Amino acid sequence: MAAVAPLLRTRELSKRFDGVVAVDSVDFSLARNEIRAVIGPNGAGKTTLVSLICGRHTPSSGQITFEGQDITRLKPWTRATNGIVYTFQVTSIYKTLSCYENVALAVQKAIVRNPWSRLFGSESKISEGVWTALDEAGFSGMSDRIAGELSYGHQRMLEVAMTLSLHPKLLILDEPTQGLAQAEIDDLCTRVRRIAEKVTVLIIEHNMPVVLDLAETITVMDNGQIIAEGSPYEIENNPLVQEAYLGH
Amino acid sequence: MNRRLTHKVLLLHLSIVAGLFLAQFFLPEYHHTNLARIMVLATFAAGYNVLFGYTGLMSLGHAMFFAAGMYATGLSVYYLDFGALSAFFLGIAAAAAVAVLFGLFALRTSGVSFLIVTMMFGQACYLTILYFNTITLGDQGFTLSNNLAPLEIGQQQFAFSNPSVKFNGAWILFSISFVLSMVIAASPLGRVLVAIRENDERTKLLGYNTYLYKLMALVVSGSIAGAAGAGYALLFSYVGASFAAILYSIYPLLWTLLGGAGTTLGPLIGTGTMFYLIDIASGYTTAYLFVVGGSLLILVLWFPKGIVGSIRDRWIKWLP
Ligand SMILES: Nc1ncnc2c1ncn2[C@@H]1O[C@H](COP(=O)(O)OP(=O)(O)OP(=O)(O)O)[C@@H](O)[C@H]1O
Numbered sequence: 045m046a047a048v049a050p051l052l053r054t055r056e057l058s059k060r061f062d063g064v065v066a067v068d069s070v071d072f073s074l075a076r077n078e079i080r081a082v083i084g085p086n087g088a089g090k091t092t093l094v095s096l097i098c099g100r101h102t103p104s105s106g107q108i109t110f111e112g113q114d115i116t117r118l119k120p121w122t123r124a125t126n127g128i129v130y131t132f133q134v135t136s137i138y139k140t141l142s143c144y145e146n147v148a149l150a151v152q153k154a155i156v157r158n159p160w161s162r163l164f165g166s167e168s169k170i171s172e173g174v175w176t177a178l179d180e181a182g183f184s185g186m187s188d189r190i191a192g193e194l195s196y197g198h199q200r201m202l203e204v205a206m207t208l209s210l211h212p213k214l215l216i217l218d219e220p221t222q223g224l225a226q227a228e229i230d231d232l233c234t235r236v237r238r239i240a241e242k243v244t245v246l247i248i249e250h251n252m253p254v255v256l257d258l259a260e261t262i263t264v265m266d267n268g269q270i271i272a273e274g275s276p277y278e279i280e281n282n283p284l285v286q287e288a289y290l291g292h
Numbered sequence: 293m294n295r296r297l298t299h300k301v302l303l304l305h306l307s308i309v310a311g312l313f314l315a316q317f318f319l320p321e322y323h324h325t326n327l328a329r330i331m332v333l334a335t336f337a338a339g340y341n342v343l344f345g346y347t348g349l350m351s352l353g354h355a356m357f358f359a360a361g362m363y364a365t366g367l368s369v370y371y372l373d374f375g376a377l378s379a380f381f382l383g384i385a386a387a388a389a390v391a392v393l394f395g396l397f398a399l400r401t402s403g404v405s406f407l408i409v410t411m412m413f414g415q416a417c418y419l420t421i422l423y424f425n426t427i428t429l430g431d432q433g434f435t436l437s438n439n440l441a442p443l444e445i446g447q448q449q450f451a452f453s454n455p456s457v458k459f460n461g462a463w464i465l466f467s468i469s470f471v472l473s474m475v476i477a478a479s480p481l482g483r484v485l486v487a488i489r490e491n492d493e494r495t496k497l498l499g500y501n502t503y504l505y506k507l508m509a510l511v512v513s514g515s516i517a518g519a520a521g522a523g524y525a526l527l528f529s530y531v532g533a534s535f536a537a538i539l540y541s542i543y544p545l546l547w548t549l550l551g552g553a554g555t556t557l558g559p560l561i562g563t564g565t566m567f568y569l570i571d572i573a574s575g576y577t578t579a580y581l582f583v584v585g586g587s588l589l590i591l592v593l594w595f596p597k598g599i600v601g602s603i604r605d606r607w608i609k610w611l612p
């Protein structure tokens with residue numbers, strides 16, 4: 045196992061926001077095709093850590109490698125193009141645009157290669173991909189609906205559908221079940237498990253049943269640091285983890 | 293609604309182009325001249341709309357692109373005896389070059405800081421033109437009528453003093469910018485520009501180099517504005533620094549807002565409406581700038597989406 049190169053690795057990765065050390069010298073690695081959960085109390089630095097990985101924030105120090113390549117200085121769009129895709133903790137979609145347009149933006153990015161077609165290519169190839177993606181996500185018949193007028197759960201699923209249309213190698217889900225009804229949570233878990241057959245999934249989650257259902261390995265953060273990592277059983281019985289949660 | 297290039301959209305745009313062409317045979321002389329001027333200014337607004345309406349970047353310095361086109365064309369005719377066509381293309385090239393240079397600096401900022409940077413660059417251009425007064429003849433302006441040879445195409449000669457040449461020149465200029473706006477709005481490029489306007493961060497994280505797209509939008513926008521400036525110099529035979537002043541950066545914003553930002557038809561409707569508003573108001577008062585300010589106020593308060601934008605929201609959802 046140890047000989048297999050990880051998909052993603054961070055070395056002494058830190059992020060300071062004037063005064064606050066949000067991520068503190070974190071060494072983190074992910075194997076290809078695993079589902080990893082990251083948990084931790086509010087303000088532990090989970091969102092900041094994945095934001096450093098996808099390029100939303102630039103690190104104060106440290107290094108990030110993806111597929112063996114140093115990506116620390118790469119722009120967020122280059123990382124997305126290379127396969128690191130992020131869904132926001134607070135849903136981020138195009139609220140004034142239709143579901144079709146939302147998904148089309150992802151499909152267009154993923155399938156159109158020729159530089160001229162990227163600017164002025166025809167819609168037919170794109171729309172084929174959009175219809176497929178909308179169907180798969182359960183949005184058939186809703187393509188013309190304005191995204192901002194959808195229920196919160198649907199908006200989240202739309203964002204997931206967009207990110208999946210990019211064919212990511214690493215899919216980062218930041219508290220995807222937050223604000224969803226139980227039936228929607230079950231749907232989402234089924235989808236994530238199906239996605240994970242081909243894609244590495246990094247999921248930040250507060251909902252413990254979801255974490256236990258999906259993840260083989262759990263990473264626990266507190267105060268910007270990783271305080272424990274292991275199987276669900278190991279994590280549950282780790283005194284540091286219990287202290288971190290009780291202490292807050 | 294996905295606003296793509298359907299037959300309906302195409303038909304609407306071509307009918308408007310055809311309608312404008314036919315108008316010259318029906319309009320009385322006064323309105324004939326006005327419409328020619330409106331079409332050139334609407335081209336300026338159409339360029340502005342690419343950046344502001346579709347990409348969501350508000351500029352208060354677009355007079356610099358209009359003036360770059362106007363002066364590159366005007367000076368090359370005045371001093372170097374350029375022909376109309378080569379002077380025109382030089383005008384576009386100059387505006388494009390200014391847009392690239394400007395974009396490399398200004399696009400590091402966004403929102404209000406972008407607005408301020410555009411204004412500062414615009415003013416700097418204006419003052420530069422005045423500073424080199426001996427060359428640019430900036431404050432008093434100059435005419436091209438003594439230097440500009442008629443345009444020759446095949447055996448035909450087209451003198452720019454002929455009203456019909458003015459009208460059709462303006463018509464060609466506007467039609468190209470109008471059809472170009474339609475193509476951009478319906479293209480994958482237009483989709484990304486709108487995405488940047490609606491949610492820049494999301495667009496970045498979908499994998500789009502938003503900086504590069506904004507630069508493209510700025511260069512297209514500046515080039516169209518420059519083409520309008522170049523066209524204005526040739527067709528109306530006048531070049532002057534007043535076209536580089538802040539008022540000519542505010543106008544395209546107003547025209548676009550009034551007509552409907554982010555609609556292909558907005559710039560024409562807005563420019564035409566404002567032109568006649570001022571025309572009518574100046575018959576009653578010399579303080580016609582009050583009309584400009586007043587309409588801006590009314591717009592922002594009650595019709596933030598402009599004329600065509602409101603029509604699109606309420607009735608014709610497929611308008612691009
Ligand atoms: N953009 C920012 N500017 C300043 N401080 C920030 C910023 N983002 C996060 N922080 C701070 O960094 C720390 C870590 O925040 P982060 O959002 O990463 O935590 P989290 O583990 O995702 O929490 P939650 O479970 O509430 O989402 C917090 O103290 C937060 O206030």
Ligand SMILES: [Mg+2]
Nearest residue numbers: 090091092133
């Ligand atoms: Mg968070």
